[in-house]
Amino acid sequence: MIAAIDRVFVAALCLARAGLRVDAEKGYLIESRLAPVARREGFSSPEEFIGRLRDGGGDDRLHWAIVEAIALPETEFYRDHAVFEALVHDVIPTLVRERAGAPVRVWSTACGMGQEIYSLAMLIADTPVLAGKVELFASDLSEKSLEKAQSGLYSQFEVQRGLPARTLVRHFEKEGESFALSPRIRQMIRWRRVNLMDDLGRFGQFDLVLCRNVLTQLTPEAQVRVVGQLKKTLAPGGRLALGLKEEAGGELTPLPGGLGLFALPQDAVRTAA
Amino acid sequence: MKTCLVVDDSRVIRKVSRRILEDLGFEVAEASDGVEAMAWCSAVMPDAILLDWIMPGMDGMEFLKRLRAEPGGERPKVVFCSGETDIGRIRDALDAGADEYIMKPFDGAIVAGKLAYLGVAA
Numbered sequence: 214m215i216a217a218i219d220r221v222f223v224a225a226l227c228l229a230r231a232g233l234r235v236d237a238e239k240g241y242l243i244e245s246r247l248a249p250v251a252r253r254e255g256f257s258s259p260e261e262f263i264g265r266l267r268d269g270g271g272d273d274r275l276h277w278a279i280v281e282a283i284a285l286p287e288t289e290f291y292r293d294h295a296v297f298e299a300l301v302h303d304v305i306p307t308l309v310r311e312r313a314g315a316p317v318r319v320w321s322t323a324c325g326m327g328q329e330i331y332s333l334a335m336l337i338a339d340t341p342v343l344a345g346k347v348e349l350f351a352s353d354l355s356e357k358s359l360e361k362a363q364s365g366l367y368s369q370f371e372v373q374r375g376l377p378a379r380t381l382v383r384h385f386e387k388e389g390e391s392f393a394l395s396p397r398i399r400q401m402i403r404w405r406r407v408n409l410m411d412d413l414g415r416f417g418q419f420d421l422v423l424c425r426n427v428l429t430q431l432t433p434e435a436q437v438r439v440v441g442q443l444k445k446t447l448a449p450g451g452r453l454a455l456g457l458k459e460e461a462g463g464e465l466t467p468l469p470g471g472l473g474l475f476a477l478p479q480d481a482v483r484t485a486a
Numbered sequence: 487m488k489t490c491l492v493v494d495d496s497r498v499i500r501k502v503s504r505r506i507l508e509d510l511g512f513e514v515a516e517a518s519d520g521v522e523a524m525a526w527c528s529a530v531m532p533d534a535i536l537l538d539w540i541m542p543g544m545d546g547m548e549f550l551k552r553l554r555a556e557p558g559g560e561r562p563k564v565v566f567c568s569g570e571t572d573i574g575r576i577r578d579a580l581d582a583g584a585d586e587y588i589m590k591p592f593d594g595a596i597v598a599g600k601l602a603y604l605g606v607a608a
Contacts, residue, residue: 294603369571369589373588373589373592373596373599373600374595374596374599375599377586377603378576378580378584378586378587379580381573381576381587382573382576382577382580385573386573387571387572387573392573
């Protein structure tokens, strides 16, 4: 069992770096997430790993390794299927019309191991009227997750989480024991490591920003900060996709359907400026 | 209550599948090969079928083709459930009329996800 002083250290580190809300009482959760990372980094136990950092040792990369292990990555394709249906049949076609020829820019802000952005990319590729009209960007806090996402390689277990068999045979090939997503789909996406707590203004503006099931992992203060930041990255009239039970508040108006979709008014930027 | 027929020559797989499906609220029937499965379906068409591929006697593919030719045989949602993981073979199963495909080994979450996707949640 990890000592209280170590658990508090981990919770404080995750809060400071990523605004993550970690219950320092949940020793089991901290231990189970950190054990594989401790092994990978050559420590005999999570305690020894945390102890080293707590004593002032370890570089920045090791500190991030802890934060990345605690942040929960998305592991399911087409999670909340109805959301993807709404995005591809309604939200994105509407944006394509509104942008009148300019590409619709979409950003998956916490892409984890890529399931969300690839789900969207496969649907767009299979919808001829959208092909070539959408630019896809994806980012995550975790370098490790991003590497995995970019590889497009998934285990047999992973491709059976939410991915319909017909989509599997259309877009994947067997590669050894793994399933490899086709280069055509992988090439649709541009990747970048981004911490949502940093200043997001430098990334330009997006027409659709996805940040699903992230806010619930954050402290209330971090939630307010992240929503404020996301709003800054939305172009006027842009749409925001949060988790089903997550709220945007402020001038973002919920779209009908209860799918966690919100719209920024066309005149929002002028009001704010 | 929705019904699901489990067709597999392995008693262990049938037992595991039965437990998963009963937890999901299905009424479960079992068959150990295609012939037995056809007998079930002639009596009453289930809402869903979990179907093994390689079985002695009538195999899964043969059963699927006969089922789809029966009156009312287009109605059950058929989920192949096989150790075969080759993309081409999975495509064959779907082309032959399977609605979904599960690669063994599987767990409850995978079965629940596939059935929910097909709209046969109990």
